[in-house]
Amino acid sequence: MKSKEALDALLDIVKSADHTFLDPDKNLDAQGKVDGYRHLFHLMRTTIDFYLFNDPMHPTFMPLSNEHHKILGDNVDAVYYFTQLLPDQEYVISGRRFDSCYLSFTTYGGDADGSIVDRVANSINHRRINFDEDGRFEIKLTPYPKGDNEFMLDSDVVNLFTREYFLDRFNGQESELSIKNISNQGIPPVLDDEALARRIQIMTTFFQQSTWLAPLPVEFPMNDFLPPFPFDAEQGGWGTVDNIYCFGRYHLKQNEYLKIEFSSPECCYWGVQTWNYLMQSMDYRYYPVGLNKGNAVQNAEGNYTIYLSHSPMKVDNWISTAGYEEAIIFCRWLLSEEVPNKPVVTLHSL
Incomplete structure (x- = not known):
């Protein structure tokens, strides 16, 4: 047959x-x-x-x-x-x-x-x-x-x-x-x-x-981001031209955290979240693994500061590693009026 x-x-x-x-x-x-x-x-x-x-x-x-x-x-x-x-x-x-x-x-x-x-x-x-x-x-x-x-x-x-x-x-x-x-x-x-x-x-x-699409490249910068880029209609794959994407990677010890600072242009939506290397979101049933335009607290200057760590931090805009020592940080903007600047990332000890 x-x-x-x-x-x-x-x-x-x-x-x-x-x-x-x-x-x-x-x-x-x-x-x-x-x-x-x-x-x-x-x-x-x-x-x-x-x-x-x-x-x-x-x-x-x-x-x-x-x-x-x-x-x-x-x-x-x-x-x-x-x-x-x-x-x-x-x-x-x-x-x-x-x-x-x-x-x-x-x-x-x-x-x-x-x-x-x-x-x-x-x-x-x-x-x-x-x-x-x-x-x-x-x-x-x-x-x-x-x-x-x-x-x-x-x-x-x-x-x-x-x-x-x-x-x-x-x-x-x-x-x-x-x-x-x-x-x-x-x-x-x-x-x-x-x-x-x-x-x-x-x-x-x-x-x-x-299976060719994931895992994502390990050449992504560690504890940093690549520059944001608009999705091009001719580049192949199931993206959308309404999106601007930004990829990064982290590696954190138990006593470390990342401080991520960025400004957002006017847009319909922006979000920051963690993925594993297979482009799968972390377990959002049990961990806060993402923030967006609607729930992030804005700084007085109009920008945003997001904290990523293994253990909860007493700060606004904290997201969890969900137990992953190493993984992807991913940002996207929808219907943004312009391409945002690359987020600034610094590594700190608790």
């Missing part, structure tokens, strides 16, 4: 995937390697959700992450959904927005084989969408947009991510969202051997190429 051949190929990729983080050149510590194995299970789940359970003819919004399952650079303040698309179909996304500070639908162009996408095809954020007074909306994705709330579906489009950011995520209500293919009125056929094999082949490509 073609399905068995495809499954065997997938399992071969899964069995050898640990070389992507056990490679000595990755220079991961013991915890990073443990996270690498755990990440494989998260990636398997995502692979199944996105490409076995999802069908671009009959799309469904599949969640990217939650408190138990994290992948592809999740944010503690955000909710994400994914679906596949076909460029020759027309889709309607309906919903109602409640408490978010940012909502977007980003389509991506590339090959329809599970590969990492080549480019951002269309970035549709809340500023481009007409809502009614209750927050309800309906947008159409079509090769032939004609009016308000109709947006281009380019000829190379293969998938879409929704992004919704909150200044108080766990007390906020996420949007109600649904998607429907209005070009197709049929019932999905029974999945035969050839169709299942094709899905497994796509899953294999997605799984394998996703």
